[in-house]
Amino acid sequence: MKEFIFYNPTQIVFGENQTKNIGRYLRNKKCLFLYGGTSIKQNGIYNKVMDSLKKNNVAFVEKSGVKPNPVLSFVYEAIELAKKENIDCIIAAGGGSVIDSAKTIAAGFYYDGDVWDFFIDKAQIKQALPIYVVLTLAATASEMNSGAVITNEKTKQKFNIRGDALFPKISILDPTNTYTVPKNHVANGSVDAIVHLLEGYFTKKYLSTPIQDGFVETLVKTIISSTKQILKEPENYDARANFMWSATLALNGLTTAGIGAYAFPNHMMGHSISALFDIAHGSTLSIVFPAWLKYNKDNLSQRLQRFGKEVFGIDNPDKAIEGLESFFASIGAPTKLKDVGLAQTDIEAIAQNAVSLAQKWGLNEYTKEKIASILKFAL
Amino acid sequence: MKEFIFYNPTQIVFGENQTKNIGRYLRNKKCLFLYGGTSIKQNGIYNKVMDSLKKNNVAFVEKSGVKPNPVLSFVYEAIELAKKENIDCIIAAGGGSVIDSAKTIAAGFYYDGDVWDFFIDKAQIKQALPIYVVLTLAATASEMNSGAVITNEKTKQKFNIRGDALFPKISILDPTNTYTVPKNHVANGSVDAIVHLLEGYFTKKYLSTPIQDGFVETLVKTIISSTKQILKEPENYDARANFMWSATLALNGLTTAGIGAYAFPNHMMGHSISALFDIAHGSTLSIVFPAWLKYNKDNLSQRLQRFGKEVFGIDNPDKAIEGLESFFASIGAPTKLKDVGLAQTDIEAIAQNAVSLAQKWGLNEYTKEKIASILKFAL
Numbered sequence: 001m002k003e004f005i006f007y008n009p010t011q012i013v014f015g016e017n018q019t020k021n022i023g024r025y026l027r028n029k030k031c032l033f034l035y036g037g038t039s040i041k042q043n044g045i046y047n048k049v050m051d052s053l054k055k056n057n058v059a060f061v062e063k064s065g066v067k068p069n070p071v072l073s074f075v076y077e078a079i080e081l082a083k084k085e086n087i088d089c090i091i092a093a094g095g096g097s098v099i100d101s102a103k104t105i106a107a108g109f110y111y112d113g114d115v116w117d118f119f120i121d122k123a124q125i126k127q128a129l130p131i132y133v134v135l136t137l138a139a140t141a142s143e144m145n146s147g148a149v150i151t152n153e154k155t156k157q158k159f160n161i162r163g164d165a166l167f168p169k170i171s172i173l174d175p176t177n178t179y180t181v182p183k184n185h186v187a188n189g190s191v192d193a194i195v196h197l198l199e200g201y202f203t204k205k206y207l208s209t210p211i212q213d214g215f216v217e218t219l220v221k222t223i224i225s226s227t228k229q230i231l232k233e234p235e236n237y238d239a240r241a242n243f244m245w246s247a248t249l250a251l252n253g254l255t256t257a258g259i260g261a262y263a264f265p266n267h268m269m270g271h272s273i274s275a276l277f278d279i280a281h282g283s284t285l286s287i288v289f290p291a292w293l294k295y296n297k298d299n300l301s302q303r304l305q306r307f308g309k310e311v312f313g314i315d316n317p318d319k320a321i322e323g324l325e326s327f328f329a330s331i332g333a334p335t336k337l338k339d340v341g342l343a344q345t346d347i348e349a350i351a352q353n354a355v356s357l358a359q360k361w362g363l364n365e366y367t368k369e370k371i372a373s374i375l376k377f378a379l
Numbered sequence: 380m381k382e383f384i385f386y387n388p389t390q391i392v393f394g395e396n397q398t399k400n401i402g403r404y405l406r407n408k409k410c411l412f413l414y415g416g417t418s419i420k421q422n423g424i425y426n427k428v429m430d431s432l433k434k435n436n437v438a439f440v441e442k443s444g445v446k447p448n449p450v451l452s453f454v455y456e457a458i459e460l461a462k463k464e465n466i467d468c469i470i471a472a473g474g475g476s477v478i479d480s481a482k483t484i485a486a487g488f489y490y491d492g493d494v495w496d497f498f499i500d501k502a503q504i505k506q507a508l509p510i511y512v513v514l515t516l517a518a519t520a521s522e523m524n525s526g527a528v529i530t531n532e533k534t535k536q537k538f539n540i541r542g543d544a545l546f547p548k549i550s551i552l553d554p555t556n557t558y559t560v561p562k563n564h565v566a567n568g569s570v571d572a573i574v575h576l577l578e579g580y581f582t583k584k585y586l587s588t589p590i591q592d593g594f595v596e597t598l599v600k601t602i603i604s605s606t607k608q609i610l611k612e613p614e615n616y617d618a619r620a621n622f623m624w625s626a627t628l629a630l631n632g633l634t635t636a637g638i639g640a641y642a643f644p645n646h647m648m649g650h651s652i653s654a655l656f657d658i659a660h661g662s663t664l665s666i667v668f669p670a671w672l673k674y675n676k677d678n679l680s681q682r683l684q685r686f687g688k689e690v691f692g693i694d695n696p697d698k699a700i701e702g703l704e705s706f707f708a709s710i711g712a713p714t715k716l717k718d719v720g721l722a723q724t725d726i727e728a729i730a731q732n733a734v735s736l737a738q739k740w741g742l743n744e745y746t747k748e749k750i751a752s753i754l755k756f757a758l
Binding site: 001002003004005006007008009011012013014015016018175208210211214215217218219221222225238241242245246249254257258 | 380381382383384385386387388389390391392393394395397554587589590593594596597598600601604617620621624625628633636637
């Protein structure tokens, strides 16, 4: 095993009927109540949170309108509101977009400069408001990690931040809150969580990691089987619960602790597609990841062999890639650029955009040419 | 999945050469430096800690003499010393015995009554001194959990406490610090960690837990293979590292989160054997656990089938038990009462002692008669 630091102080409160307890953690506080649009009003989560806040005498200011691929301009507005209202915590009711926005607002609240400075490594996050999550979409694991991704619409950059101050204090994971998540979002979340697990699994060089490999394989298998169940039976509690906890564990630091150097090249390319064409994160990954595996097939043949055997019960690297791509297609996730309306002529722009993220992430071997070659496997 | 709360704020600093950094976390503090006996002086860990404390101007008071199966009388002495010296943190350099003693001292420091009150549920732990661990023995996972077990020599009770305040703040896990751990301690640690994992796995009633089952099986397999490697090659870094991290993850809350009700009947019986005869914890478990499995074989046949298949590649409940018992025997762990000098005539006293712990832990179905029947399988 390689050296590592593991630290994750987020408290997870998991189970049915936990949403109504959110107010108990927030007595005598004044919170920014952050969410997306109408969905939490339609599915009853909004009312549950409101009732709990009122019952526990929690003061709050509402701010709605977080979009998928959350944007910097919204974050600026919310920071201004948070400062004006002098809040002392944030309630993030939503999925990764809402939580990532909350983290950025939480850090921006204590910073006098431009919050984008944190994203371009001009400043370091030292302090942030405490964040309380009511998770409504299982996918990103932002509910139990210290990272956030925001898109700067002006510069067309989808960049990330990290900082120990950004771990949510408490995250309520109630699987019933995801019963109404539509099929395309389930598919996106499933792909996102699987690729979170497999970026480390396939990019690390160090292989004496039986714990981490076993954990990744267990989680990928669980995500695949629970996704299938959910699509058939959206209100299957166990399937929603297993999917939710798997997605959280997929990027909370556990499966990468001790594996040594690894990279996120597929997230890099996916972020560029999202930044340029506003395509859902999961959809970019189901296109890019099989292409990346095909491009790297020869180098990864041993890992693919093991992966295929453990996850799909097949003993052949090509079939392992095929197994994953077929799974993505079977749940309705796009696997080719054309599935989201992109073509060979778009590859140049994506590769150009991805290079700047490659440099930020230290992935210097990912030149424009290499990225373009990978993306050609997605035609 | 069943509802759960997962919270584990301990920071793990894992890797070679980390011991020398302990002082960095403790600048301007006054610590109680707690350890067992001469082993940390012989293997150089004592000097590494001392050098780091001096280099970082950390004030400290030494207290040595923690024994395996740590005792209450020692804890009383240490609390008195800690109060007199007005310390503000504890350095625990050792294994579970030292860490558990540190936790009890840490809680006792802020309590005016008898610290044993916490063990007999007469008082609740509200505050504790921060604990910094340098782990020297992989086994109990006390380095990343909030529990502690202490033996009251007068009452012959080996009882436990829990409390969020008891999570160590930072635990340094340097696999090279375990290179000199002798074979019998390796075997005890291996058995302890495996039984930590399997108590939950075999006592839970709820079976839709693919994540937790997969994690347990991964960890048990890793512990078995790394134990074998360590016994052949004590300075195999990867084996020591995989063993160490597996043992930590075996009882840090991860594998039991979401599995619903479960119990620790084998620890209950093992604690009684230790309390009465001062036999090492791991040795009591390698005797009791196969006996318990045999007693419960019919109820557990499906679980045993799965366990046998996943861990030993065999498809038969009897052979699964045999596989585990043979593994214990192969690493030199006792598997029968006679292996530690006990006989049928001792069963009565063990069962009598275990009943009081059964009541404390709510295991009311464990009557004296039932416990005696289980132990007869260990003759």
